[in-house]
Amino acid sequence: xxxxxxxxxxxxxxxxxxxxxxxxxxxxxxxxxxxxxxxxxxxxxxxxxxxxxxxxxxxx
Numbered sequence: 889x890x891x892x893x894x895x896x897x898x899x900x901x902x903x904x905x906x907x908x909x910x911x912x913x914x915x916x917x918x919x920x921x922x923x924x925x926x927x928x929x930x931x932x933x934x935x936x937x938x939x940x941x942x943x944x945x946x947x948x
Contacts, residue, residue, distance in 0.1 A: 889947060889948055890939060890943070890948065893942055893947055894936065894938055894939060894942065897938055898923055898927055898938070901919070901923045902920055902923055902924070905917070905920040905923070906920060926938070
C-alpha cells in the first residue's frame with residue numbers, strides 16, 4: 889500500500905510541477921528534478937523522505 893501511495897504522490901508532483909513550469913515559470917522544473925533525484929536515490933538507498941512522512945501519517 890505504501891509504494892502505491894508513493895508512486896501516486898510522485899506522479900502527481902511531477903505532473904503538477906510540469907504544469908506550473910509551462911503555465912507559470914520554467915523555474916518549477918527544479919522541483920521536477922528534485923522529485924526525480926529523490927526517486928533515483930531511493931532506488932539505491934531504499935530510503936525516501938515521502939515514505940517517512942507516510943509512515944508518520946499511519947500508512948502501512
